[in-house]
Amino acid sequence: MIRKSVALVILAILGLLVMGGLAELPLPAERMSESVTSRHILSEGVSDTGAVNLVTAVLFDYRGFDTLGEATVIFAAAAGVVLLFFRHDLPTSRLGLSSLAKRSIMVLAPFVFVTGLYIVMFGHVTPGGGFQGGVVWATLTILLCIVYGTAFEWRFINTRTKTLLESLGAIAFILLGLVGIYRGDFFLSNIAAGFRAGVPGELTSGGAIPLLNLAIGLKVAAGLALIFYNMVKKDVG
Amino acid sequence: MWGEIVDFAYWVVVGLFLIGFFGVLTDTNLIKIAIGLNIMEASLLLLLVRLAFSPGDSPPIVSEGILNYADPVPQALTLTAIVIGASTTALLLSFIIKTYKYYGSVDLKEIRRMER
Incomplete structure (x- = not known):
């Protein structure tokens, strides 16, 4: 009780401050109106990057290097979770839900996948991008894991595949960044490194941004699927 | 000190932050502490989005005939913060799972009693 009242007093002072x-x-x-960065991005963003969605332009062009760091954070979290639960790579349930649920999830799964693909690939035109679409892909594996039981996921989308996909995303991102250096510009530079800007608003616009989105999408999907699977699998130790 | 107008969104930000902080300070259940941390984080995300937006602004997706856009820079930062928040929450929850497997409880009081 004393603890709670002391906490309330501290919070009241904090709230006022x-x-x-x-x-x-x-x-x-x-x-x-005072921020040079925001005004520049709003007025020149489309001609600088070719992407209509300026948030994506900031994430994958102006501050692409930060996005690489952000993806590394997901990698570190996934690696930490895997490290905490390793040694017990065993399926925990084989039965799953009823056959009705299994049938309907198989009808639903392609649509979920395509929705994720759409969100990833149109990240520079509409709201969305690699992170959001990657999360949709990760929910697909979570749905399969719940409906079919973790034995299904263990057999068909095993940890090795997910690790491979995650590494593939990271390597693709870094290679696309190195193209900038190869062409005599900066790491992760986009239009200046010779990627075509295209017509703003079309799928092929934005230079390397759609490809970077795809790489990040793979990485996020594989990372989150790894985190979920490692949390639900059976811990025999 | 108070300025003229304190926006309604700011009240929500401070309210959520204090609710989350109260949970972190007083609760002994580890899961509830994790929830409190997430509520605090949500309030900060709301603050970032609020700072990027003034009434009447459109989302920062350029199309013809729109003059005022919301500031894209804080929104990109918000996305970064969400991703990092999700990653840290995942790691936090797996530590809590490990604690539960070791002690058979997620209540700090019980864990402390067992440690004695």
Whole structure:
């Protein structure tokens, strides 16, 4: 009880301080008119990168190197989870749900896959991108894991495949970045390294951005599927 | 100190942050502490999105006939923060699973009693 009241007092003081700080923040419109970066991206973003979706332009062109770091964080998390649960690579359930659920998931699965592919490949035109589409792909493996039991996932989409896909995504991302250096520009430079900008708004626009999205999508899907599978599998130790 | 207007979204941000922090400070259940941390994180994401947006702005996807766009830079940062939050939560939860397997409980009080 004392603990809770002390916590409440601390939180009240903290809340007052934070509210005071937030009240002093500039309004978004004011801040944007002073920010050189935001104004440049809004006015020149499409001609710089060829991508209509400016958030994707920031993620995969202007700050592509940060995105590589972000993907490394997912890799580190997946590696940590695998390390915590390793040695017990055994399926935990073979039965799964009823045959009705199994039939309907097989009807549903291609659509889920295509939705994920759409979100990944149109990341530079519509809201979406590698991270979001990769999560959709990961939910596909989670659905299969729940409906068919983890034995199915163990047999058909085993850990080796997922590791391979994740490494493939990372290597593809780095190779696409190295193309920039090979062409005499910076690491992960896009239009300047000779990738075609295309017509903004079309699937083939944006230079290397769709390819980078695909690489990140593979990496995120494989990483999240690895994390989920390692959490639910049977721990015999 | 208070400025003229404190936006409604800011109240939600501070409220969520304090709720999450209260959970982290007072609860003894490890799962609930993880939930509290996630609520705090959600409030910060809301703050970032709010900072990028003023009323009437369109999403930063360029199309004809739209003049005001929301700022894309904080939104890209938000995406980064979501991804990193998900990764750390996954690692946190797997540590909690390991703790449960070792002690048979996720309650800090019980774990402390067992340690004695």
